[in-house]
């Protein structure tokens with residue numbers, strides 16, 4: 001299997017890719033996407049923009065955000081790029097303040113920013129564990145809570161309002177050797193999402209998660225060559241998902257198509273929960289075949 005990561009993630013290719021959605025699905029809406037400078041986040045942001053949404057994009061690296069913003073503007077879209085570390089409450093506050101000052105509304109929030117490093121769990125240091133928990137549990141939580149407070153302060157929801165939060169997580173129902181820290185963090189987000197789906201329903205807010213399986217993004221390059229060689233074993237389809245396949249799932253939950261769905265986890269993993277092996281930090285000797 002050859003992972004043509006660059007081709008699958010090229011903005012022009014994403015912009016031209018087939019989509020099942022109609023072009024004006026998000027007309028006049030504002031979509032906020034974290035971690036939108038690369039990979040899944042960029043694919044989600046570009047799909048929202050193609051469907052008429054005005055964008056707020058964030059991430060820690062301004063250059064990556066600027067490249068996405070320039071691309072969307074060249075296509076006639078509107079983008080506000082705000083460098084933000086989602087782990088920092090003040091920066092999350094600033095992000096929402098800027099978004100409101102610029103557009104006066106926010107309709108959908110996609111919490112995609114995150115990541116981890118592959119390591120056998122027995123070797124995790126306290127600092128490494130904390131970094132991954134802060135990035136993926138605390139960072140996503142701060143964004144979710146800020147979005148809910150924003151909508152609460154906007155007043156009662158009308159039937160036409162989307163008020164959707166979609167959190168990108170990982171598959172947590174099966175062993176995921178090499179990334180136990182991120183599984184712990186994302187399981188926390190899934191649990192919190194189920195509970196606030198109930199608490200925030202009176203505010204007209206839906207809260208869902210998308211759990212991608214192995215997906216062909218730049219992010220995969222952090223995995224060792226031995227792990228990458230075995231990626232075709234990750235699911236019965238024997239291929240990674242594409243960023244566009246994840247983006248379409250995110251849009252399904254965020255759009256009116258998801259209007260009766262809340263507290264749900266949509267797994268998009270090619271069946272990897274049912275069959276597959278993924279040794280993100282390499283296959284230990286115990287599990288070798290010969």
Ligand SMILES: CCCCCCCCC/C=C/C(=O)SCCNC(=O)CCNC(=O)[C@H](O)C(C)(C)COP(=O)(O)OP(=O)(O)OC[C@H]1O[C@@H](n2cnc3c(N)ncnc32)[C@H](O)[C@@H]1OP(=O)(O)O
Pocket residue numbers: 114115116117118119125127128129131132135170171176179212213214219220222234235269272273276277278280
């Ligand atoms: C089967 C079918 C379903 C398949 C389902 C598949 C699911 C799993 C596959 C998932 C794939 C993806 O998510 S792909 C997307 C991946 N993209 C990324 O992960 C990129 C983002 N990652 C990161 O930025 C970093 O990993 C992360 C640590 C989270 C960032 O936080 P920080 O910036 O705070 O971190 P740093 O300062 O760099 O490091 C903090 C400490 O973390 C530890 N640390 C950091 N990198 C380390 C490393 N490579 N090895 C060991 N330890 C490390 C050290 O203790 C560091 O401290 P010092 O020792 O003092 O330095």
Ligand SMILES: NC(=O)C1=CN([C@@H]2O[C@H](COP(=O)(O)OP(=O)(O)OC[C@H]3O[C@@H](n4cnc5c(N)ncnc54)[C@H](OP(=O)(O)O)[C@@H]3O)[C@@H](O)[C@H]2O)C=CC1
Pocket residue numbers: 034035036037038039040041058059060061064084085086087112113114115116135139168169170171211212213214215216217218219220
């Ligand atoms: N690719 C895969 O196989 C899978 C990916 N996922 C998850 O999907 C999400 C996207 O991953 P993917 O696109 O593959 O990888 P990328 O590494 O390309 O994307 C992660 C993005 O998040 C941003 N980010 C990371 N930490 C922070 C932070 N603290 N504050 C703000 N932005 C941050 C990064 O930008 P910057 O560094 O500039 O801040 C980057 O643009 C992640 O949460 C990932 O764990 C889940 C399952 C599988």
